[in-house]
Amino acid sequence: MTLKIAICGGGISGLSLALVLKKFMAPSKLSVDLYEAEPTFTEIGAGITVWHRTRSVFASLGLQAALENRALSPPMTLRKSDTKEPFVFGALVTPHGCIALPRVDLVQLLVESLQIDPMPFLTIHFSKKLVSYDQAADGVTLHFADGSSSRSDVLVGADGIGSSTRRTMYADLAERVAQNDPAKADSILQSAQPTWTGTYTYRTLLDREKLETVSPQNVMLGGGYLWCGSGKHVVSYPVSSTLINILFFDSIPGGLGKPLPGPSVVAASKDEVVELYKDWEEDLRVVAENIGNVSKWAIRHIRSLPQYADGRVVLIGDSAHAMSTHKGAGAGQAIDDSYVLGRILAHPKVTTENVAEAFKVYDAIRRPVASEALECSLRTGFLYEFHPDYLPTGTDVEKLHAGDRGELKNVADELQDMSYIHWAELPGREWERALDMLEERL
Template identity: 50%
Template structure:
């Protein structure tokens, strides 16, 4: 491991998904003459994305702009405001809009924006290692040792776990935190063990792609061609949004009653059929039926989350993205939050006052800035999940479900008020406001 103040810190990033690649790209962009070295360990044989489409919002676009990727994003993305409809009846109706505008694009395009950006640099500070699946690590006051599935090991001065919802970094961190607590407070030690694994949201998502040309041919004014749409119904919801002029990304989610927090039984991804989806939504409004009629292939994904982590950081190790705060897809915010984590963390690590010696304090600043925001968005997303599936326990208190089902406008006004509250996080601060806060904390805490 490196001498604390003489050799530039070696940053290990485990996981080359959207979060890990953004971290590497922002580090390269803001590194100045600091000459950090970055080792990026990815479990897969190359950078890749599962799933087809992604929605991103204004604050994420700001970060892409800061990386010089704003124009490239404009060329690849569509601007798609969102509409929420009550759809589990013949005559559906719109009850909420998010007009400020999301941007949608194919996932692989977003990932390649970051990957291409990394390749553009001369590569002197970044070393990528594929087919390296982290199993666990140990750390001391000087650095971190990582152990991989292929039997190899590597060391670094700090480790960032951007290894997704099933994060081996989070598993190791919370196992170690629990072990340290065991002698003094067994109740807390048990609670910490509960954060090692993600928890099931009690929902499954059927994901599929629709040929937009086919929809245009038969239904040229179909809402799915131009707007993101959340198709809501009791116990289920659909989602659709165009990700290119020819492709609509879509899905159906179904809630298992009482499933929230229960152990997931069976595989997290299984093959499914168009008929499975059609059976779930057969009484729904025509607009959604048209999409379901055009499914070619689909698979069913168990949706898990990482809820309320009490810390994202332990010593020289930090969690980022889904590893820290995987969430339901109902706000389209998971990737955006990973990108925002990466922006703040990379700017902290690239800051001139952060040395190899004070890395643990610097990582704590990241935790203080990012954890309350991202943990709050996990909760908002879960609330939106249950409201979209009209779960009585999550609808505004005192609501009359029968009236709501029949479309009574005063009951829907109450739902709208709750949704305005959920979505208000978009009107909040931008990444550079948080970066300013982080700089103030660095100035007051680093020695």
């Protein structure tokens, strides 16, 4: 019997899932409709880092060489920069390294990989924005903004932080308990709302040749850097031989969890960035004065979502666990979601009758891992900014801000220890645990 799968969202998670299904699922068992809200595949954001966990997924799909041919491997050096006398205080040494590339290149790689061979099981629909769905015992009916609808056996919500899939799922969950427990219903609805991390980031790409012309000895030309300081930090690394990806972060005291005071993304000017970093080291101020177009993003996350699946509907990527931008956590976890979920759907025992039980296995395996990555990403950003609530126990905050090498080494060691999430347990092991659970339950 053919399993009819609807994937809403043609970003990194949705495209990755389609690739995993293509690799591991028998075409005779599979029918996939991929719905993308935009007229074509697009990706917002500039650069992205890809770590060992994610590369192991690409290797299983036969794409590792193609990915590495497009990428560079920047070392990431920790630098205390909120001073006129900056200095290096450590480096993040990552087993297996990481690679970097523009996000649009990663999307292009996924699209090209889907198009290599004829795929009769896959139909792609553009300009199809999901508004809501209705779930019944035998399937899911999807409703789109253009007034059309379609039906599938299952729905995978890969529709990002503003996910209509998540909104409908949690409205349904709340409605089921509202009559008997209104407070619980309200809590369910609130848990599905993105919240502000309290941090803004200014994103831009800088032409390397331009920086070499105006500042030929600039530290940023030497590789990947984490420019650390009180209340702010900068991440920079090359994403090609000609472009440097730069993110300027600015954290608002007490902003974590507070309502967002304005839109989540706006155009910004370099003057804002220059003002924010006017008291920082010279090399960074020169960079700020020479950036071009810049966008200002309010970093939001979906913290501790209580479940990723409900019946025949399941969430992956940012729709389930949007997180801070540090260490490529969000995109990496999205690809890991897609790998584990795709392997589960491809399992020969999974059918239209028991797919809801299979989705419980996905939830049990992936939600704890993604939740840990979310908290790790959040803490990483605050450690770069020496936030007192996130520093190692026993830190002398005054000495740290004054540049004490011992205190800074403790921060560097803590950041190094937290990096384990990128290589400790690979998605292949998560799939093995999921397989054991499937064999027990189905």
